[in-house]
Amino acid sequence: MNATHSLVARTGAVFHRYANPGRFLRLGARLQPWLTWPALALSIAGIVWGLFFSPADWQQGDSVRIMYVHVPAAWLASSGYAGLAVCSLLSLVWRHPLADLAAVEIGPVGAAITAVCLATGSLWGKPMWGTWWVWDARLTSVLVLFFLYLGHIALIRAFDEPQRGYRAAAILGLAGAVDLPIIKFSVQWWNTLHQPDSITLTGAPTMSTAMLWPLLVCTLGFTLGFAAIVVARLRAAVMESRIRAALSARRGRGRAAPDSAHDSDVPGGAVA
Amino acid sequence: MSPQIPALILAVVGRDLRLAVRHGADTLGAVLFFVLAGALFPLALGPSPDLLRRMAPGIVWVCALLAALLPLDRLFGSELEDGSLDQLMLTGLPPALVALAKMAAHWLTTGLPLLFAAGPLAIMLGLPVPVLPVLLAGLLLGTLVLSLIGGMAASVVLGARRGGVLLPLLVLPLATPALIFGAAALDAAQTGLPWQPDLELLGAFLAAALPLCPLAAGAGLRAAVE
Numbered sequence: 156m157n158a159t160h161s162l163v164a165r166t167g168a169v170f171h172r173y174a175n176p177g178r179f180l181r182l183g184a185r186l187q188p189w190l191t192w193p194a195l196a197l198s199i200a201g202i203v204w205g206l207f208f209s210p211a212d213w214q215q216g217d218s219v220r221i222m223y224v225h226v227p228a229a230w231l232a233s234s235g236y237a238g239l240a241v242c243s244l245l246s247l248v249w250r251h252p253l254a255d256l257a258a259v260e261i262g263p264v265g266a267a268i269t270a271v272c273l274a275t276g277s278l279w280g281k282p283m284w285g286t287w288w289v290w291d292a293r294l295t296s297v298l299v300l301f302f303l304y305l306g307h308i309a310l311i312r313a314f315d316e317p318q319r320g321y322r323a324a325a326i327l328g329l330a331g332a333v334d335l336p337i338i339k340f341s342v343q344w345w346n347t348l349h350q351p352d353s354i355t356l357t358g359a360p361t362m363s364t365a366m367l368w369p370l371l372v373c374t375l376g377f378t379l380g381f382a383a384i385v386v387a388r389l390r391a392a393v394m395e396s397r398i399r400a401a402l403s404a405r406r407g408r409g410r411a412a413p414d415s416a417h418d419s420d421v422p423g424g425a426v427a
Numbered sequence: 428m429s430p431q432i433p434a435l436i437l438a439v440v441g442r443d444l445r446l447a448v449r450h451g452a453d454t455l456g457a458v459l460f461f462v463l464a465g466a467l468f469p470l471a472l473g474p475s476p477d478l479l480r481r482m483a484p485g486i487v488w489v490c491a492l493l494a495a496l497l498p499l500d501r502l503f504g505s506e507l508e509d510g511s512l513d514q515l516m517l518t519g520l521p522p523a524l525v526a527l528a529k530m531a532a533h534w535l536t537t538g539l540p541l542l543f544a545a546g547p548l549a550i551m552l553g554l555p556v557p558v559l560p561v562l563l564a565g566l567l568l569g570t571l572v573l574s575l576i577g578g579m580a581a582s583v584v585l586g587a588r589r590g591g592v593l594l595p596l597l598v599l600p601l602a603t604p605a606l607i608f609g610a611a612a613l614d615a616a617q618t619g620l621p622w623q624p625d626l627e628l629l630g631a632f633l634a635a636a637l638p639l640c641p642l643a644a645g646a647g648l649r650a651a652v653e
Contacts, residue, residue: 247646295603299600299603302596302599302600303600303601305596306593306596306597306600309593309596310583310584310587310593310597313584313587313588313589313590313593314586314587314588315588316586319586319587319650319651320587322646322647322650323583323584323585323587323647323650326579326583326643326646326647326650327580327583327597329643330579330601330639330640330643331600331601333601333635334600337604
């Protein structure tokens, strides 16, 4: 019990190093160009490579090129939610202020990339399966993921007191994480239209390297892009809260001014 | 402390049951909604017996899911407003067990009446009588799951500006597995396939939700009163 407690405390101390908004802003400002520019370069290179220089599939023809957007989007939809769940855990266990803000900012980005995944999948399904949509396990579980993102977005903004919204949304974020293994294993548990994984950590990929390389470049580019957008939104949120605090402090000073006009030794800056 | 815990849980459940009996119309509202919503389908789809028999499992399950949502925003909402939630948290009962007791009360006042209404509704929709035990077994597990997930969502939206609007958005995605397995079991039973695997999966879902949902709901309650 004691050991667990000190472990929690020590891990918390590591996380709390970056709970300081000023320290995060400095780190974020240094990190931002290293995320944004490689993300743009890799995404453009990967998409151009995939669309114009990679071979067409012998069975699917040119429509296989949707893969270079669809697969990275699908990977990010799941891993974005995993990131949201980690932020939820940090928020519930360590009350980490930056994790709360990160959960607010990951939500809309994750929902957007999930929508991209669903839309490209639908566009790919029409020529290949002959239908825009089937109620297949993989498709349905990703749709549920989309709704989980929307619920999280709505819940975290539904409280007048932001702290309450962070707590509530963190509980929901952790509960929704049960959908992630369902998405992952849906193509193995239920044998349906969606094809099983072509790329695994353990086995050799079941696709040609001429297609695999542009796909990996796209995936890396999209992932960096996701991180770049989240970091930019997070920095904007920290700055926004600072501006709001400064404005409310000034309003407080303005209101306090008539009373403290005659005793000028009262420092106005101390008014909360 | 510990010998008091079962008594305290029973006291919380008993209090909710007394409240439900005294406000009988509120309690019956969900069941009436269930029957009415089910009766809308034959009106909208036409009275063809073949079509209705084919769709009956899905209709009964979707209506049960929606009906179980109705009383959720009052599950902890009235307690939060009149301050009795603070007192419940001071009884010495862990928040997770307070939540579990309220979930049990929700099942007794919503899930159990739904089970009684489901049989007649299913027969009116043309579901063959030999399949009824599968429907009721599935709904028994499914309504328990719904009370657990719904209680968790209800605790999480406490104090939100539009909690009632948010609730379906939170509960329905999480409840989809119950709907899928429950309706699939009924479908399998109707076509003569083995229905046990689907009910077993539903049972596994219930077994996972039983410890996790009260814990999450307890965290939600603690956040609501602090």
